[in-house]
Amino acid sequence: MATPTKTVAIEEIATDFKESTAAVLTEYRGLTVAQLKELRRSLGQETKYAVVKNTLTAIAAKEAGIDAFDGQLAGPTAIAFIKGDAVAAAKSLTEFAKANDKLVIKAGFFEGNALDEAGIKALAALESREHQLARVAGVLKAPASAAARIVDALRAKLEENGGEAAEAAPADEA
Incomplete structure (x- = not known):
């Protein structure tokens, strides 16, 4: 039986998935709080970068109809929920990952399509909107x-x- 706190968390994550045009799953093991703050700032106002629990995220993704993260939810996980320009957010994530090798980009989805790490890098290579x-x-x-x-x-x-x-x-x- 799910606790009310977990139910609320699942609903919030599912809402974030539904309202986002794109999302990028990352592993942040080894990053400091200051580095995470810098990453959030670089992503801008329209992107929410949230540390999530894997089991709750799997349930929320299923509720939102997203299967891009199947088998990817392991270890310390954070997701960038992108509501604005997905290209700019993908660029910020890939540039931050180049500068900080502890940030690992695992998978994502963009406009309903699943993306692997190469797909996210290809998205980042596009020109901004x-x-x-x-x-x-x-x-x-x-x-x-x-x-x-x-x-x-x-x-x-x-x-x-x-x-x-x-x-x-x-x-x-x-």
Whole structure:
């Protein structure tokens, strides 16, 4: 029989899974409290990095319909519940893991798909959402900019000719 405290913990973890676009399972054995604080700060406001109990997390993941962590929940475990930009959070985790070899990235899920360590590193290698949006905006802006330059060049040519081309056009139509 589950105690009320454990039931509440399971519900909280399940809610975190359901509200997250991504989650990354890590092992933090050997990290100091100061290092964990630094990691949490680097992940930003939209990512919750929580130390979890393995059995409760397994139950909560099952309730949330996530099977990405099957067989991975062993040892000191913490999960980064990512509600914002998954690429930025994955970058922060992989960069922190490079600097602190005691942080081990085990597995994760992103938009319902299970990821292994290589998948999380591949996610971290992508450009951030803001950079991708800026690139799309640039591509969308290019045709409008080209059209504006053409119209401006036509206006300048008309001014250079003293408006003769504008007067000649109606005569050609008649």
